[in-house]
Amino acid sequence: MTSITSMQMTLLALGPGATAILVVLGIIVFVVLLLLAQFLSLWLQAYMSRANVRLSDLIGMRLRKVDMRTIVLSKIRAIRAGLDISTVELENHYLSGGRVPSVITALIAANRAAIELNWKTATAIDLAGRDILEAVQTSVNPKVINCPGADAVSGMDKVDAVAKDGIRLLAKARVTVRANIARLVGGATEETVIARVGQAIVSAIGSTPTYKEVLENPDYISRRALDAGLDAGTAFEILSIDIADISVAGVEREANVGAKLQAEQAEADKRRFQAEAEKRRALAVAREQEMKAVVQENRAKVVLAEAEIPLAMAESFRSGNMGIMDYYRMKNIQADTSMRDNIAKPGSEQKPSDGSGS
Numbered sequence: 001m002t003s004i005t006s007m008q009m010t011l012l013a014l015g016p017g018a019t020a021i022l023v024v025l026g027i028i029v030f031v032v033l034l035l036l037a038q039f040l041s042l043w044l045q046a047y048m049s050r051a052n053v054r055l056s057d058l059i060g061m062r063l064r065k066v067d068m069r070t071i072v073l074s075k076i077r078a079i080r081a082g083l084d085i086s087t088v089e090l091e092n093h094y095l096s097g098g099r100v101p102s103v104i105t106a107l108i109a110a111n112r113a114a115i116e117l118n119w120k121t122a123t124a125i126d127l128a129g130r131d132i133l134e135a136v137q138t139s140v141n142p143k144v145i146n147c148p149g150a151d152a153v154s155g156m157d158k159v160d161a162v163a164k165d166g167i168r169l170l171a172k173a174r175v176t177v178r179a180n181i182a183r184l185v186g187g188a189t190e191e192t193v194i195a196r197v198g199q200a201i202v203s204a205i206g207s208t209p210t211y212k213e214v215l216e217n218p219d220y221i222s223r224r225a226l227d228a229g230l231d232a233g234t235a236f237e238i239l240s241i242d243i244a245d246i247s248v249a250g251v252e253r254e255a256n257v258g259a260k261l262q263a264e265q266a267e268a269d270k271r272r273f274q275a276e277a278e279k280r281r282a283l284a285v286a287r288e289q290e291m292k293a294v295v296q297e298n299r300a301k302v303v304l305a306e307a308e309i310p311l312a313m314a315e316s317f318r319s320g321n322m323g324i325m326d327y328y329r330m331k332n333i334q335a336d337t338s339m340r341d342n343i344a345k346p347g348s349e350q351k352p353s354d355g356s357g358s
Helices: 002-014 016-048 055-063 068-080 087-095 100-112 119-127 132-140 190-206 211-216 219-227 257-319 324-344
Strands: 143-147 159-162 168-179 236-248
Touching: 016 055, 016 068, 055 068, 068 087, 068 100, 087 100, 087 119, 100 119, 100 132, 119 132, 132 168, 143 190, 159 190, 168 190, 168 211, 168 219, 190 219, 190 236, 211 219, 211 236, 219 236
Parallel strands: none
Antiparallel strands: 143 168, 159 168, 168 236
């Protein structure tokens, strides 16, 4: 009672103006303490974790509209994990649109797994749109990619290839890859790896003389694909390519695949031989028509030559190289030759003489 009375007496002694000033000051102090209260908990948490986050840094984050809790908690995690990352670097990456907690988690995982990854590389990968945490996890624990992928454009779940003997084979591979952090920025994605592996499978099967060799040694495809360096320019390192399934197309439900293929081969050979025979027949017909045309052409030449004979005879008469007796002698020879030709024809008979003696 005594203290209250003395305070009242003091206020009365100061007057009404001083009383109003004290009330305003009290309100200001209360508001300031209320504003500082939201920073004190984070500052105290950072101070106890030796994260070295100043109260002025928290106020600056609030003014720059940066999530203080995200930055402080990320800084605490980094410090406790032994990473030397400043508050300014965390804030700059946050303002650049990066995912600070994900980057910190990836750096901690890489540090524990003895993977070389610095803050600059990690933030560059994150700002490039890649999931840096998934990349680190893939580096530690390699993942398996199915080839072809589940979202293949053709809708087929197997690679379709043809051996040299014409037999179609369906193959499915599983590719074990590990993320190559050094090539994450600018490196090709999983779709490129799947396309290259599919191309290598088609090439390996296509270079095999028979389908039987592929079925007997599917690891031949894996060796060919691995030797091709398919991971060049990609964000992954191919560890292995394993052929999970390989079969002959169209005979999935057949018990005796060999017999069915032989029957189909025999039918194909029959159609091929028939086509070749038809081709030879067509060539023979065409050759026959060509020879007929040649005969007609030669006959036309003979007719032209025969037409020149009377002209030559007339010229001989005019030049005196041929007389009238020569002409009749030639006509007698022609008549004699014609008679002998008629006698020599099969079925021809000599006409009986009429006894006139003529």
